[in-house]
Amino acid sequence: xxxxxxxxxxxxxxxxxxxxxxxxxxxxxxxELGSSPKDIINMIQxx
Numbered sequence: 001x002x003x004x005x006x007x008x009x010x011x012x013x014x015x016x017x018x019x020x021x022x023x024x025x026x027x028x029x030x031x032e033l034g035s036s037p038k039d040i041i042n043m044i045q046x047x
Contacts, residue, residue: 011047 009017019026030040 005017005020
């Protein structure tokens, strides 16, 4: 796995990168949770 994927998994407190393929499913309801996609994108880009 790439270093970016490892850092992403670590930022999500995952112990491995096996979580990466499931991120779209895990984040699909982000809007319903009250999060602004624009704010989330800005936060991810900063990290």
